[in-house]
Amino acid sequence: MCGIVGAIAQRPVAAILLEGLKRLEYRGYDSAGIAILEGPGQLNRSRTLGKVARLAEEVAAHPLPGLTGIAHTRWATHGEPATHNAHPHICRDRCTIVHNGIIENHEQLRAAQREAGHRFTSETDTEVVVHAIYDQLAAGHDLLEAVRNTAAELQGAYALGVIDTQDPERLVAAREGSPLVIGIGFGEHFIASDVFALLPVTHRFIFLEEGDIAELTRERVRIWDRDGHLVERPVKTSNLALDAAERGEYRHYMLKEIFEQPQAIADTLDDRLSGNRLRPECFGNEAEALFAEIKAVTIVACGTSYHAAQVARYWIEAFAGLPCSVEVASEYRYRRHVVPEQALFVTLSQSGETADTLAALRQAKQSGYRATLAICNVPESSLVRESDLVLLTHAGPEIGVASTKAFTTQLVALLLLTLALGRGRDIDETEEARLVGLLRSLPLKVEEVLRLDEQIAMLAESFVDKQHTLFLGRGEQYPIAMEGALKLKEISYIHAEAYPAGELKHGPLALIDEQMPVVAVAPNNALLEKLKSNLEEVRARGGQLYVFADFQVPLDETDGVNVIRLPETDDLLDPLIFTIPLQLLAYHVAVLKGTDVDQPRNLAKSVTVE
Numbered sequence: 001m002c003g004i005v006g007a008i009a010q011r012p013v014a015a016i017l018l019e020g021l022k023r024l025e026y027r028g029y030d031s032a033g034i035a036i037l038e039g040p041g042q043l044n045r046s047r048t049l050g051k052v053a054r055l056a057e058e059v060a061a062h063p064l065p066g067l068t069g070i071a072h073t074r075w076a077t078h079g080e081p082a083t084h085n086a087h088p089h090i091c092r093d094r095c096t097i098v099h100n101g102i103i104e105n106h107e108q109l110r111a112a113q114r115e116a117g118h119r120f121t122s123e124t125d126t127e128v129v130v131h132a133i134y135d136q137l138a139a140g141h142d143l144l145e146a147v148r149n150t151a152a153e154l155q156g157a158y159a160l161g162v163i164d165t166q167d168p169e170r171l172v173a174a175r176e177g178s179p180l181v182i183g184i185g186f187g188e189h190f191i192a193s194d195v196f197a198l199l200p201v202t203h204r205f206i207f208l209e210e211g212d213i214a215e216l217t218r219e220r221v222r223i224w225d226r227d228g229h230l231v232e233r234p235v236k237t238s239n240l241a242l243d244a245a246e247r248g249e250y251r252h253y254m255l256k257e258i259f260e261q262p263q264a265i266a267d268t269l270d271d272r273l274s275g276n277r278l279r280p281e282c283f284g285n286e287a288e289a290l291f292a293e294i295k296a297v298t299i300v301a302c303g304t305s306y307h308a309a310q311v312a313r314y315w316i317e318a319f320a321g322l323p324c325s326v327e328v329a330s331e332y333r334y335r336r337h338v339v340p341e342q343a344l345f346v347t348l349s350q351s352g353e354t355a356d357t358l359a360a361l362r363q364a365k366q367s368g369y370r371a372t373l374a375i376c377n378v379p380e381s382s383l384v385r386e387s388d389l390v391l392l393t394h395a396g397p398e399i400g401v402a403s404t405k406a407f408t409t410q411l412v413a414l415l416l417l418t419l420a421l422g423r424g425r426d427i428d429e430t431e432e433a434r435l436v437g438l439l440r441s442l443p444l445k446v447e448e449v450l451r452l453d454e455q456i457a458m459l460a461e462s463f464v465d466k467q468h469t470l471f472l473g474r475g476e477q478y479p480i481a482m483e484g485a486l487k488l489k490e491i492s493y494i495h496a497e498a499y500p501a502g503e504l505k506h507g508p509l510a511l512i513d514e515q516m517p518v519v520a521v522a523p524n525n526a527l528l529e530k531l532k533s534n535l536e537e538v539r540a541r542g543g544q545l546y547v548f549a550d551f552q553v554p555l556d557e558t559d560g561v562n563v564i565r566l567p568e569t570d571d572l573l574d575p576l577i578f579t580i581p582l583q584l585l586a587y588h589v590a591v592l593k594g595t596d597v598d599q600p601r602n603l604a605k606s607v608t609v610e
């Protein structure tokens with residue numbers, strides 16, 4: 001979703017801002033823009049529809065000199081993707097802003113501003129902010145006050161970077177509901193939506209809190225909280241390598257991230273296991289006593305993370321014996337719900353900034369849950385900061401919009417949670433030792449499955465000309481089928497739906513004909529015979545079956561039945577193991593179709609608006 005970069009430096013900033021935008025591309029966007037102050041009162045702007053590379057060409061052709069500037073990648077919410085809607089927005093050559101978030105009261109503000117004589121040049125919600133700031137400046141307020149007074153009028157979410165052309169020695173930033181970090185340099189300071197954007201220029205960051213307004217000059221950074229108090233926020237050093245978010249030899253980030261899974265899983269397990277045991281302190285020192293009191297679990301998440309949560313429901317109920325409910329955050333946050341007694345509220349998120357998940361957490365904190373736990377991949381994210389307990393997945397930066405290693409490391413984290421909750425309940429020492437042993441074997445198993453890459457690349461050819469695909473699974477493989485369908489639709493644009501195989505006869509069977517490929521995940525578990533009967537129902541109606549099955553599954557490859565064999569493993573690990581070929585399948589189909597694998601159309605990596 002929208003990305004922001006800004007700089008006030010002692011050197012030209014255009015290249016820094018463009019590099020920052022390139023590093024934010026993964027968030028998803030449709031247009032880009034940059035505005036640089038050449039001197040007092042002299043602001044130059046360039047905006048383009050499409051990729052940052054186009055903007056860079058534009059800037060190369062018409063250079064933007066200057067030491068202070070802001071830049072933006074826009075993911076359209078209000079107003080079509082178009083150059084005139086791209087940020088930065090400018091009001092009467094006086095001030096310019098970039099914005100991430102949604103201004104909910106933009107219609108009222110716009111009506112009043114129109115009356116007052118402002119001309120609108122875009123259909124964005126953002127433009128009201130720049131006009132409001134202008135009015136404050138015109139009324140004699142300085143930039144800081146202008147932003148503070150404007151912020152008080154805004155409803156909704158925003159991260160803002162603002163420049164006043166009459167006040168070239170500072171850049172002002174504000175945050176409410178959308179992420180923003182400040183990069184600390186020597187004689188230069190920066191803002192950005194995340195740390196990756198600024199890694200080429202600094203590794204030192206301040207993470208703004210909700211309601212903060214910051215003033216950046218070359219020499220210093222000052223921050224005020226929402227009550228107007230000058231506050232000190234800690235400076236944190238990021239240990240991310242500059243190339244942590246680079247593609248290396250891989251053709252796409254997604255492929256790189258699929259192949260990074262053995263390492264990412266090993267990193268997520270690292271330090272959490274000791275001998276045959278789960279380290280009790282891995283959820284924090286208070287967690288063990290607290291978990292002993294928990295009587296129910298609620299998990300809330302979005303997208304791929306929601307699928308991981310769905311798998312966890314099976315695990316937590318089956319292994320820990322605790323009732324577990326799972327819901328998508330955008331639904332959870334808008335309904336009245338009954339909070340079970342002594343319940344643990346878990347949020348699951350790669351980014352830790354997903355607006356709906358964050359809102360659900362904030363609501364849950366007011367609703368009487370015993371405690372909140374965030375399972376997240378980003379240590380400084382809002383979700384992590386606002387939760388009582390945290391378990392970080394150590395997937396490393398995930399750049400491909402279609403989530404892969406973030407998903408499998410979430411599953412690993414959820415297995416650790418199942419173990420922690422199950423101790424003293426249904427999981428005794430022997431069972432714990434067995435589960436820990438299985439977890440330790442996981443990275444190698446995943447490596448084994450990755451060797452199927454070539455075979456799956458060939459299989460992908462059968463899907464390229466299809467319009468629809470059905471994915472089937474049963475039990476904890478049903479959410480894996482959902483995840484497989486999501487991957488395929490996200491990056492290949494083939495319509496894909498997942499069903500619990502037992503539901504076939506209640507509707508989707510009507511879709512089956514020779515044109516309909518049906519993908520089934522079929523590990524050798526207690527539900528196999530049931531699943532096989534469901535597959536027969538498909539075969540009998542001419543459907544083309546692609547069955548992912550382990551070596552023990554007695555299934556013959558016949559006309560219309562393709563079987564892809566996976567190494568056999570324990571039921572517990574099956575959801576992780578069967579995810580990998582579905583990721584590869586989606587990837588190879590998308591490559592064959594020639595889509596933009598890492599930045600699929602219309603999608604964003606970090607969904608910071610509702």
Ligand code: G6P
Nearest residue numbers: 303304305349350351354403604
């Ligand atoms: C977007 C991304 C997905 C992700 C979902 C939830 O839709 O494209 O890859 O699964 O958001 O994101 P989160 O960061 O909360 O896991």
